[in-house]
Amino acid sequence: MACADSEEQGALVEGSVLEMPYRLVEWRPEHAPGGEVHRAELLLELGEAGGRRPQRAAYTVELVGTPPRAVDPRELGLRGVRP
Amino acid sequence: MNLIETLLATVVVTMSAAASLQLWGLAAVATAKHDRLQGLMDQVDAELMAVDLRLRQEARAVASPQDCEDAAQHLLHLALAMPAGGDVLRQVEQGGEAHQQVVVTVGAEELDQPRRRLYSPAALNLCGGVVEAEEEQAGGAGGEADGEE
Numbered sequence: 001m002a003c004a005d006s007e008e009q010g011a012l013v014e015g016s017v018l019e020m021p022y023r024l025v026e027w028r029p030e031h032a033p034g035g036e037v038h039r040a041e042l043l044l045e046l047g048e049a050g051g052r053r054p055q056r057a058a059y060t061v062e063l064v065g066t067p068p069r070a071v072d073p074r075e076l077g078l079r080g081v082r083p
Numbered sequence: 084m085n086l087i088e089t090l091l092a093t094v095v096v097t098m099s100a101a102a103s104l105q106l107w108g109l110a111a112v113a114t115a116k117h118d119r120l121q122g123l124m125d126q127v128d129a130e131l132m133a134v135d136l137r138l139r140q141e142a143r144a145v146a147s148p149q150d151c152e153d154a155a156q157h158l159l160h161l162a163l164a165m166p167a168g169g170d171v172l173r174q175v176e177q178g179g180e181a182h183q184q185v186v187v188t189v190g191a192e193e194l195d196q197p198r199r200r201l202y203s204p205a206a207l208n209l210c211g212g213v214v215e216a217e218e219e220q221a222g223g224a225g226g227e228a229d230g231e232e
Binding site for chain 1: 201205207
């Protein structure tokens, strides 16, 4: 199994999309009956943008193929505001 | 109560009634504006969800992975072909790395910030498998992100 390079691994932890910075707070794998991880729930912290305070939001992604690729991201919703 | 007292009482009642009416008027205007903004935000959300649903339906209908740039073009045309409704302004453009992603911006003139969403064909599983395998053979690698504002 090939590993992603350091830049790609770094982008999994933090980066920015459409000028909005994000940071991975935690992720929770979901296992298929066979034991393989087939889905993951991500908790991201969305950085300050447009004068807004940082927010946390949860998403799910499907993991397909080998090496796994994260596809079909879906938002679960906001998870409160950082104090 | 003599005449002067009666006149003064009438003036006081009239003034208080006018002030009360003015306050009610201001409150009604503020409520109407709030309702209007809330309605616009609902329209923006509905528009974004409609585009999202259409693009994901298309992604499910495509059986085999395509080239990422072709898939981005396909998504772009698909989103552009959708009719925009009401007071909502929608903009669809290519974006991201190597123009292999589509940015959908939905807003309204009265709203401060539009909502933007980046669609990556690779994240929708429209491409990536074949291309990624080819890149691996050539010693390269690819990545994608999907986000929302």
